[in-house]
Amino acid sequence: MIKLISDIIFLISIMVLIYTGFKIGMILFWYEDKKRGLVILLIAIMLGAVMLLSIIILMYALYYLSNLIIPTIPTEYIKFKSAILILIMNVIVFFISINTKNKVLDYCLKKGIITKRESILNIFKVN
Known part of the structure; x- marks a missing residue:
């Protein structure tokens, strides 16, 4: 039973990591302006x-x-402990990455790299 719970926790942590990568990579899919496309790529x-x-x-x-x-x-709980630590790590990485993305996009708004209209679309912000 502990092995099944450990595997489920590990799968949840992998899904959290994939969701984080999707939210970070989503910045590449929205921008169509060719002039500033390289800047958006560098931000991503x-x-x-x-x-x-x-x-x-x-x-x-x-x-x-x-x-x-x-x-x-x-010893029978070592896999469970590892799964819990991986889940904690992925949740912390999610919060670090999303907060970094929000700060970078606020900075880009302030410097004019993206426009207010693009930020109103609220494609990027994760609350």
């Missing part, structure tokens, strides 16, 4: 780099945290 690459960097940093941090916790957990 920067946001993807932030997402990957936060995944790597959190993976190492949770790995060292789990090494401290492993001696206190019975």
